[in-house]
Amino acid sequence: MRLTSLSANGYRSLRSIRLDIGSLALFVGENGVGKSNLYRAMQLIKASAQGTLSYEIAREGGMQSALWTGKRRSGPVRMVFTAEFDDDDTAIRSGYSVETGLAPSYQVEVGLRPPAAAGFAFEPQIKEETLSIDSGRRPVEMMSRKGPAVFARDDSGRRVEHPVKLLDSETGLAILGRSGRYPEIGDLRTTLLGWRFYHGFRTDRDSPVRRPTLAITAPMLDEDGGNLAAVFATLVHIRQDTVDLDRCIAEALAGATLEVPVPGETATFGLRLPEFPQRLFRPEELSDGQIRFLALAGALLSYRLPRLIALNEPETSLHPSMLPALADMISQAAERTQLWIVTHSRALADEISARTGVRAMTVVRQDGATSIEGLRLDGRLGHDD
Template sequence: MLLRSMFAQNYRSLRSIRMDLSGINLFIGENGVGKSNLYRALQLIQAATRGRLAHEIAAEGGMFSALWSGPRRDGERSFRIRLETELLDEERAITFRYRVEAGLRPVTMMKRAGPAIAVRGPNGRMQDYPEQALPSETAIALLGDAGHYPEIGTFRRAIDGWRFFHGFRTDRLSQLRAPCLAVTAPLLDEDGNNIAAVFATLVHTREDTVDLDRAIVAALGGARLVVPLPEETAQFGLSFPEFPNRVFQPRELSDGQVRFLGLAAALMSYRLPPLIALNEPEASLHPDMLPPLADMIADAAQSSQIWIVTHSEPLAAAVRERCGARARHVVRQDGATWIEGMRLTGVIDEDE
């Protein structure tokens, strides 16, 4: 299911912005222009489908922290955050649209009034849902799990599958450096705590690591990934050409090496998520690692939609060379986050 467009209004630096999206979406801009708020808006839509919208807004400091931070027009006293997304099921030619609003009044989701929810039943008529929602719950989270509304469940599962890799810890206590339970791991957790199981699944279940091995060789000086057959835990290490008889454990690797392996697990796992969002993936990476990273992004884009926020012009250029995706330059316009060259309709003029 392809994320075709998004809309955000009155959220932090996003006064009102609508964007058409493609297979690869690359955002670049200076600090403080609001790149991360675009990324975060998608996360809030996912949180709504999981029933955690209230929790996420509270974690940001509450509504007053999450609301539009720029100047208000005359007569404006309060705002409601509005987030909207559109997904296209290309196989069935079905378009799903979902809008969530949050403000200082009760949140309305679908047909909701306070705890009461109305939903369209099999007969095509609106009917009362038998359960009542708690103030902190969203209607789509309840209905998506109910088992009686396939369209809502399909939409919720699609968004629930998105993965946001905001940044991997690479310090000595990082989960990327630790063994994990030896269970099949088709995709990487957002904090990377199952990375060893992801590699073990590729090596011992899929038995095909040609692309992964090529990326590691290119980025890490000819290194080879070593993944023992898991017993109680899954583990991995690296073997380097200059030390052929020794396997270096994750705790011995540099921050950049560990971070690249985390990105490799995110982009080359056994089963990729429908949307992979990377926030400043170039952090801690040596410049020589950027072309192999761009190669992995291009490979992942064959089956997943990609969202990248970066400061790196070389990475943006490498992704464009491999995928043809132009960087969208994020700027401030009248105090609000905006995309350079984008019309009010969300269409970006390719000549800009």
């Protein structure tokens, strides 16, 4: 299941924006234009699948901080997030032909507690949710939620009311998706839980990426990078194919080589630098830029890639000479999975575009709202005739 478009309305600087998404979405812009809000909107879609949407909004300051602060139209004050997908697997299971253009669409609306209702004053409350599938003939509603009541289609296709009323802080996607009774909802939830967001690896001395890890096969990198040593050990000793990894490390780190001992109870790694060939530098000795690049390599070149990888300003702490190698890794990963890249480095964006042919979308701020240069109302780049 691949993301094809994302919409966000009423969230921070995202007054109203819709983006069509391909295999690689590349955003570049200055600080303060709202690039991270686009990235964060993606995270909140995943949080809906996790059941932590209200918590995540509360953690970033609550509704009074997360709501669009510009001029509003009359009516309920809401944040609305919408994600659309294509899904051949669901088409086959549902009996629709793939040629019909089957397109799951999920939307969630978040608002404030009414004055006379129970709940905390600034607690984000889930107001409405829908999940529909467009078979090319007509949209089929798979889930509909207003307030605590939610209706969905079970595994026989019948529209039934879920027996448990939802709390205002709970999402139907999470509750129904893990119940086992609603296959299409469960499929979408599984897809979203498979997304990985890498928005800045810690590089302090106690950082998870610097520590040894339990010697457990690790096909992909955790979001905090805490299993980096196991990811490298899996590539070296199980996959036994590190050609791309070795080349990118050597290119970025002036000929350095990665060494990964055969794991015992734990896995670890080190770098051997050309100027000190007799010494292996352990993770805790590496510079911030070196360890961050290695973490990005673990994210982008792991044995198995997640369904979607989102990187927020991956160039942070990297020397400019490392950017071509980073672009190489991003280009290779784009052949295996869907990527969402947010950067303020035009140099990195140009390197990625040169390798992939994907045009970078320039993020700007207009009248307080985040927008994309040349973005039409239908979410496509270009200029209206």
